[in-house]
Amino acid sequence: MQNADKKRLHPGVLALILALLAVPALIALGVAVWDDRRFYIVSLLIILVSMAPFVLRFEKRRPGARELTLLAAMTAIGVAARAAFYMVPQFKPMVAIAVITGVAFGAESGFIVGAMIAFVSNFIFGQGPWTPWQMEAAGLMGLLAGLIFHRKDGSLPKLLPLCVFGGLGTLILYGLIVDTSTVFTTQKEITWQALTAAYGTGLVMNLIHAAATVVFLLLLARPMLKKLNRLRVKYGMLQ
Amino acid sequence: MRRDAFSDIHPAVSFALFAAVLVLTAFVLHPAVTGISLVSACIYTIVLKGRRALLFDLLAVLPFIIVVAALNPLFNHEGATPLFYLWNGNAVTKEAVVYGLVSACMFAALIMWFYCMNAVMTSDKVIFLFGRVLPALSLIFSMTLRFVPRLVSRIREVSAAQKSTSPPMKKGVVSGVRHGISVISVTVGWALESSVVMSDSMRSRGYGGRGRTAYALYRFTARDALLAALAAAFTAAFVWAAASKAVYFRSYPSVKCAPMSVGAVIGLAAFAGLCLMPALLNAWENVKWRILSSKL
Amino acid sequence: MANFKFEALTFTYPNGPAPALESVDLSVRDGEFLLVIGPSGGGKSTLLRHFKSVLAPHGERSGSVLMDGVPLSDVPEREQAAKIGFVFQHPDDQLVTDKVWHELAFGLESLGCGRERMRVRVAEMASYFGLEGVFHKDVAELSGGQKQLVNLASVMAMNPSVLVLDEPTSSLDPIAAFDFLTTVKKLNTELGLTVVLSEHRLEEAMPFADRVAVLEEGRLTAIGEPKAVAEELHKRGSGMALAMPSAARISCAIGCSPAALTVNEGRRMLRSMGLARKTLPETPAPAKGETVLRAKELFFRYEKDSPDVLRGLDIELRAGSVYGLVGGNGAGKSTLLKALSGSAVPYRGRVEISGRRMKGRFSAFEERVGLLPQDPRTVFYPVSVGENVKKAAAGRGAGEEEIERIVSLMGIGSLSERDPFDISGGEQQRTAIAMILLTKPRILLMDEPTKGMDAGVKRAFGLKLRELASEGLSVMLVTHDTEFCAEYADTAALMFDGSISAENTAREFFCGNTFYTTAANRIARDIYPNAILTEEVTALAKRG
Secondary structure, three states: OOOOOOOOOOHHHHHHHHHHHHHHHHHHHHHHHOOOOHHHHHHHHHHHHHHHHHHHHHHHOOOOHHHHHHHHHHHHHHHHHHHHHOOOOOOOOHHHHHHHHHHHHOHHHHHHHHHHHHHHHHHHHOOOOOHHHHHHHHHHHHHHHHHHHOOOOOOOOOHHHHHHHHHHHHHHHHHHHHHOHHHHHHOOOOOHHHHHHHHHHOHHHHHHHHHHHHHHHHHHHHHHHHHHHHHHHHHOOOO | OOOOHHHHOOHHHHHHHHHHHHHHHHHOOOHHHHHHHHHHHHHHHHHHHOHHHHHHHHHHHHHHHHHHHHHHHHHOOOOOOEEEEOOOOOEEEHHHHHHHHHHHHHHHHHHHHHHHHHHHOOHHHHHHHHOOOOHHHHHHHHHHHHHHHHHHHHHHHHHHHHHHHOOOOOOOHHHHHHHHHHHHHHHHHHHHHHHHHHHHHHHHOOOOOOOOOOOOOOOOOHHHHHHHHHHHHHHHHHHHHHHOOOOOEEOOOOOEEOOOOHHHHHHHHHHHHHHHHHHHHHHHHHHHHHHHHHHO | OOOEEEEEEEEEOOOOOOOOEEEEEEEEOOOOEEEEEOOOOOOHHHHHHOOOHHHOOOOEEEEEEEEOOEEHHHOOHHHHHHHEEEEOOOOOOOOOOOEHHHHHHHHHHHHOOOHHHHHHHHHHHHHHOOOHHHOOOEHHHOOHHHHHHHHHHHHHOOOOOEEEEEOOOOOOOHHHHHHHHHHHHHHHHHHOOEEEEEOOOHHHHHHHOOEEEEEEOOEEEEEEOHHHHHHHHHHHOOHHHHHOOHHHHHHHHOOOOOOOOOHHHHHHHHHHOOOOOOOOOOOOOOOOOOEEEEEEEEEEOOOOOOOOOEEEEEEEEEOOOEEEEEOOOOOOHHHHHHHHOOOOOOOEEEEEEOOEEOOOOOOOOOOOEEEEOOOHHHHOOOOOHHHHHHHHHHOOOOOHHHHHHHHHHOOOHHHOOOOOOOOOHHHHHHHHHHHHHOOOOOEEEEEOOOOOOOHHHHHHHHHHHHHHHHOOOEEEEEOOOHHHHHHHOOEEEEEEOOEEEEEEEHHHHHHHOOOOOOHHHHHHOOOOOOOOOHHHHHHHHHOO
16 A cells, blocks of 8 residues: 655655654653653643654545545454454453554555554544554554555564564553553653553553454454455455 | 533634633643532533533542552652652652642542533544544544444444354353454455445545535524623633742642732633633523523 | 447457357447446356446457447547446445545545536536435445445436446345335436446336346356247247246246246236136145244344334244345344344343253354354355365264355355355355355354345355255345245244244145235236245146
């Protein structure tokens, strides 16, 4: 789903650079203006700033109907798949779907679908101050999956590295961003102990979530990617 | 959800009001501000969903409050007034406890406001607000909401169909996961195929051409203008009071609150006015209806 | 106003062995109602998709399509989007957004219609199609018929001059289907809209059409006025003659011209012939096998406070028999199948299989109860037909031989390499049944098995069913298809308000009803009170 122009900077890289430039500026601003609440404001702004390039680029290239419906279908699967695992609590295929989208359609689509899954899930089950953090975390997983595993010719990635990436990514990157968001939202000083404690309280959940991601990728990544490839051929699209 | 007068106003106004309340609650950490915000959110929850729902929501919020209130004094040892010492020799200070409590209430208020916002800002309104700015993403949002209930009922159908084609599910996580994976893989195949038909239907109705517009489900009325102006005035008054430190609170290095002044009263009253607007609007409509029906 | 001209249109799919359309010459006149019929897989959808450039499938194409004398490829896409309205088969798949108002506005939004104009158009559509009551609702809350009506209205909002509909009623129940077709006819007569419709439901659709085009194996084999086409197909002995309305089949078979189309015309024709009153000999009641499945006083509701869906329902299924259950929407037919297959637990009453009482959510697999869901696509894994069949066989360890037997019984041997989503509806149905048969059920429950099947496929399917029953399988089918039920079921019953209100042998059942009966019975009931099949009526009439 990526445009073929190679000259342009990849939006993922662009976003990272922007974020890196923006962070010190934002921190400075935060310290100067909002003494007490600087971490909350700074972290929130960083998230918004890093999402902007994807959103703007996505809107600007006016994606076609086939792309939109496929991304909507992937998002909906990410939101609704939980219903199939009603007997296994906390079995959330959310990150796995973002990763599969990234692999199939590239980093940008991976980010969009990851963030949308988080947004729509929260829209249905209740938004909260944590929504932007979840959007960012799931989006980043889709983004990284796209950067690492996406191939233009649609060839399937090796399963083992994909699962390792999915599992560790969920446990470390996703878990860290989402669980420590409470600390950024409510604490005055960010200390290692506070971060560890916040992360520790969510560790069990994160382990289950990571296991869910691995199982899901292990069993469903290939069939889903094959199916997507088949649709590509049948309808001559997404190339 | 009950009949709510605030849900009938123009989405731009209701969204702006929620945004103002959320931002001010999150950024101005002050016991009175946090208190007003939390109480108003609770009142509006009763108006929207009733007392039982309020109890339910508060219970859901409680764990967050405890974690947040405990986190700060346990790991932040700044502050001038130590209350007691932990096993590792670190002090639990009065300032840290106060900050922890206030920020926990702030967090609870935010969550309660988000719950209210969820009930008021329906998908129609989200799409109305963002359809013009972010057309592609709003469309994905709408299509996803269309897909989700279909997927959920599809998952149930597939699950029922599998009862007759595969051995019964045993108890336990492994068999539960296996069953889920098998249901999902059937459902996913169908969902992706069905998305192609959906895209044909979009293209058949001209999607992809230039100059897409958006249907305006809502009209901006004189009452909306009045409410918007009122909300803006309240917000401005409060921001002025906070900026001039008439409304001021800090926890570190020692707990300090600006003394009561005319400015503080105006600021807090304005903030209360802003937070209570949804509930007051309902009260006002109730009164009007009572008068109307008594005249009949 | 719009007219179309297809000149020597030939089209082949990328991997297709033979052309899907072969030198089709067809002209569609301004304001006419053209009905396109033919067996499934005969090229109807492919032809209809050529009415609009964005929908034309990928593949090799020759010949030309002209709209109002201009090659369609030269008509700008925006103009095509507005002028050519297209309604697809599945009401659910083509709804794009989550709200009715948004769906109605979708096309106008795409065209960049201004705010006030859009408001007027949408308001007009909602009022004309009676959608005011559901305007703000989620589309998920609508019935199938309402959904398809929303699809039609959202196309009509763009003010098209031609309406192309690809089997729009195939997943609707008969009443919703008739309402939908009536609305389409109304648009045709009141607005002068050109209509191109493909349908399997010819009993209702044929009388509406100005002309009928028959498409078989990609070729246009007949075109003309409905009555003439019916006579021609009969004379030629075409397989499509089976699909004609009962009145047409009877009148053609007894050599009356012009052919009758509606029940009323059929009745008048028979009356004018002055035929003697006759009754068929009583069919002996089928030998009663042992009871394999019994439900006693079932009560079921979905939630504690919701109304009962099943109310004291009693039903009995005997070995080797085919039991047909008819009844309106919401009578609880699908819920009954759920209760009989262990997916819904009745709060009172009992389900017995071979005399043993079932408890809770019992396993249909272990009790050897096969369930064919309404949509066969709910059983397909995203792999080829062959692999799907193997997967199903593994459940109870059916061997190669058994697989081969079932595959050839259901006639799906040639599909083994295909993807189950690429084959026709009838083929999907047969594949799903094969998969279920491979789990070696003793009882087969089927929910609307003939939905969307054409007449030929339906007949083949009915004969298969009888064959399976004679091998000892007990079959229960819930259906809206009274014709199918009359022809292939031993016992028929009417379900109403959560219980069985009438049950009898199929013949006694149908000739006793006035509404829930076959068209053939309605045509001939005055002179042949217990004839229920067109074949029976023709045989009796021919004897004079």
